[in-house]
Amino acid sequence: MNRQEELLDELYDVTIDGDREAVVALTNEGLALGMKPLDLLFDALIPALEEVGLLFEAGTFFVPEMLVAAGAMQGAMDVLRPLLAQTGAKPVGTFVMGTVKGDIHDIGKNLCNIMLEGAGFEVFDLGVNVPEQVFVEAIREHRPQAVGMSAFLTTTIPMFTPTIEAIQQAGLREEVLIYVGGAPVTQAYCDSIGADGYAPNASALVRDLKTRLGIGS
Ligand code: B12
Numbered sequence: 001m002n003r004q005e006e007l008l009d010e011l012y013d014v015t016i017d018g019d020r021e022a023v024v025a026l027t028n029e030g031l032a033l034g035m036k037p038l039d040l041l042f043d044a045l046i047p048a049l050e051e052v053g054l055l056f057e058a059g060t061f062f063v064p065e066m067l068v069a070a071g072a073m074q075g076a077m078d079v080l081r082p083l084l085a086q087t088g089a090k091p092v093g094t095f096v097m098g099t100v101k102g103d104i105h106d107i108g109k110n111l112c113n114i115m116l117e118g119a120g121f122e123v124f125d126l127g128v129n130v131p132e133q134v135f136v137e138a139i140r141e142h143r144p145q146a147v148g149m150s151a152f153l154t155t156t157i158p159m160f161t162p163t164i165e166a167i168q169q170a171g172l173r174e175e176v177l178i179y180v181g182g183a184p185v186t187q188a189y190c191d192s193i194g195a196d197g198y199a200p201n202a203s204a205l206v207r208d209l210k211t212r213l214g215i216g217s
Pocket of ligand 1 (some may be wrong): 043106108198
């Protein structure tokens with residue numbers, strides 16, 4: 001096994017352990033070795049959080065362990081963010097993003113934001129636990145081409161529907177593409193609630209959005 005493969009294994013393990021210092025050190029080492037930020041994310045960091053979720057489900061991990069693992073992942077994101085989101089270019093479009101009411105998961109949402117910014121979009125992040133009317137006001141204020149709603153719980157994905165209804169009632173539905181996403185969301189669920197788009201990950205979101213808006217890569 002070469003150092004890069006070994007590093008991915010180590011990064012996976014220390015993320016599960018929630019060792020933020022080691023996660024940051026390995027992320028920096030990976031970059032110094034010439035590894036790509038997206039490979040560090042998709043081949044170690046994200047799979048590690050998936051495993052943390054499985055350990056939680058199995059009753060081996062509890063909320064505190066999930067929290068430290070998430071904190072460790074954030075450490076890596078702090079290092080990777082500037083590399084993924086180049087700034088300075090004129091925005092190609094505007095995107096409003098938030099995690100729906102009742103839900104505080106934000107790592108997936110933040111990753112989407114970073115990738116959107118990297119693709120040249122101006123992103124207005126409404127944060128977590130965002131009520132319907134805050135989405136509506138943000139659309140009114142920023143006039144984005146698209147709005148994204150993130151949810152990670154089966155108990156919070158039903159919030160997509162009242163949010164879409166509120167956007168509709170405000171007369172803004174025809175102006176924006178509505179994207180939904182988050183771990184329990186599927187294309188079928190997206191279709192069933194009348195959202196415009198779903199993407200399983202940040203890269204797919206950027207790809208889909210650029211295609212729909214007719215923006216070349
Ligand atoms: C870390 C974590 C936490 C952290 C969150 C910290 C934070 N700042 O986000 C903490 C500890 C706070 C937490 C709390 C809870 N959690 Co939690 N959590 C997780 C965990 C382990 C990882 C989530 C994550 O960040 N993954 C990493 C990112 C990168 O995930 P990703 O899916 O690859 O992200 C991509 C896509 O989803 C997509 N995407 C995301 N958003 C959007 C939006 C749009 C518009 C689009 C198009 C795409 C898109 O793009 C992303 C980037 O590529 C998951 C396990 C899992 N498998 O998801 C459980 C999990 C989501 N949590 C779970 C639970 C049960 C809870 C709690 C209820 C636990 C409790 N008893 O208190 C609470 C709920 C708190 C609340 N009200 O929100 C369950 C949910 C079960 C369910 N189906 O409902 C899971 C699945 C764990 C499990 N297997 O049981 N959690």
